[in-house]
Amino acid sequence: MKRHSNARQHIETLLPIGFASAERGIAGALSSLATITSSLIANRQYWTRRARQWSRLVTPAPLHRTLYEAALHEGAELLFDAWRDSGAQRGWMVAEIEPSELHSALGMFRRARELGNLMPNIMPGVPVSDIGCEVIEELVATGHAVNASLCFSVAQVQAAQAAIRRGRWRALREGIGLARTRHLISVVPATMFEHPAFTAQAARAGIELSEQDRAWVEVAVYQAQVKARCGPSDSTSLVMMAGNSRCRWRAPGHCASNANPLANGLYCAGEAELEALLNRRNDEAHGAVHFDEPVPADVLHRLLAIQGVRQLCGIESLDTACFSRHPLYLQGISKSLRAYTRLLGFARQLGLPLHADIPQATAAGRF
Numbered sequence: 582m583k584r585h586s587n588a589r590q591h592i593e594t595l596l597p598i599g600f601a602s603a604e605r606g607i608a609g610a611l612s613s614l615a616t617i618t619s620s621l622i623a624n625r626q627y628w629t630r631r632a633r634q635w636s637r638l639v640t641p642a643p644l645h646r647t648l649y650e651a652a653l654h655e656g657a658e659l660l661f662d663a664w665r666d667s668g669a670q671r672g673w674m675v676a677e678i679e680p681s682e683l684h685s686a687l688g689m690f691r692r693a694r695e696l697g698n699l700m701p702n703i704m705p706g707v708p709v710s711d712i713g714c715e716v717i718e719e720l721v722a723t724g725h726a727v728n729a730s731l732c733f734s735v736a737q738v739q740a741a742q743a744a745i746r747r748g749r750w751r752a753l754r755e756g757i758g759l760a761r762t763r764h765l766i767s768v769v770p771a772t773m774f775e776h777p778a779f780t781a782q783a784a785r786a787g788i789e790l791s792e793q794d795r796a797w798v799e800v801a802v803y804q805a806q807v808k809a810r811c812g813p814s815d816s817t818s819l820v821m822m823a824g825n826s827r828c829r830w831r832a833p834g835h836c837a838s839n840a841n842p843l844a845n846g847l848y849c850a851g852e853a854e855l856e857a858l859l860n861r862r863n864d865e866a867h868g869a870v871h872f873d874e875p876v877p878a879d880v881l882h883r884l885l886a887i888q889g890v891r892q893l894c895g896i897e898s899l900d901t902a903c904f905s906r907h908p909l910y911l912q913g914i915s916k917s918l919r920a921y922t923r924l925l926g927f928a929r930q931l932g933l934p935l936h937a938d939i940p941q942a943t944a945a946g947r948f
């Protein structure tokens with residue numbers, strides 16, 4: 582926003598085809614431990630002053646947790662007016678649960694509620710694993726907004742949808758209102774061939790993948806995930822995470838009608854993606870692959886010879902119990918752990934007391 586003072590007024594018209602809609606506008610912000618920690622470090626003097634103020638208070642909360650929650654609260658405040666004025670349809674701030682809480686359903690649920698209680702427009706993000714689906718259902722059933730995160734496969738989208746539906750049914754049965762909540766499923770680009778395990782799979786299938794092939798894998802998986810989700814009548818929105826995708830979105834453009842499979846979708850763009858949109862570079866890349874293009878039949882046939890592609894596209898089954906053991910899930914959790922370590926280090930550098938906060942949790946904790 583600092584480099585592009587007119588960004589806010591133009592972002593709406595620059596959104597990719599299938600996502601721009603004058604009725605919706607910018608839905609909110611999807612934060613992560615990495616983005617929050619980077620923001621804290623970039624504003625070190627401000628947060629040092631805040632931390633000194635907190636040190637004078639009697640509080641049992643560890644400093645890194647207080648820093649994280651305060652940054653989330655400030656971000657959510659910026660979006661609160663949009664949340665209130667839109668009847669809770671827009672203005673949400675998605676908050677990632679710390680990795681120290683991901684080993685137990687009870688710990689995850691407790692932390693999700695704590696984050697959600699910071700501001701009414703904060704939506705906890707719960708990664709889609711076997712216990713994650715339990716937590717998603719419980720949050721929906723008790724009237725909370727939730728973002729089912731770290732979805733890289735069709736099986737996860739289906740599992741998250743099922744958990745949300747069960748939660749909605751329970752809430753309806755108990756008379757719990759869901760009018761001011763939203764339920765999202767965030768799908769990440771299937772940049773799967775960055776992982777050695779999948780590179781080896783392709784080699785065993787006798788396939789040497791080009792950059793274009795790798796981009797088509799992302800397209801194939803995402804289009805399969807869109808088809809797996811119910812139609813526009815389902816109020817669960819699919820969120821496309823831009824991430825380090827090799828693909829491009831066509832821009833500018835608008836969703837022509839509800840017949841568009843992306844009509845109930847959202848697009849999450851980070852700083853780099855927004856800057857590319859603002860500079861109108863998306864369509865300038867030579868040979869760019871677009872998410873709304875059909876995968877060429879010969880390319881798809883060749884890619885489906887790779888087991889990992891078949892699993893992510895839902896052609897081969899991927900059991901719920903395997904979600905949290907999948908290389909792409911572990912890769913996402915590792916990224917979260919690295920950000921969490923940076924957050925702990927930043928809190929230590931402030932020179933104020935830091936209490937231990939990593940519980941010895943096990944998967945035994947259930948509802």
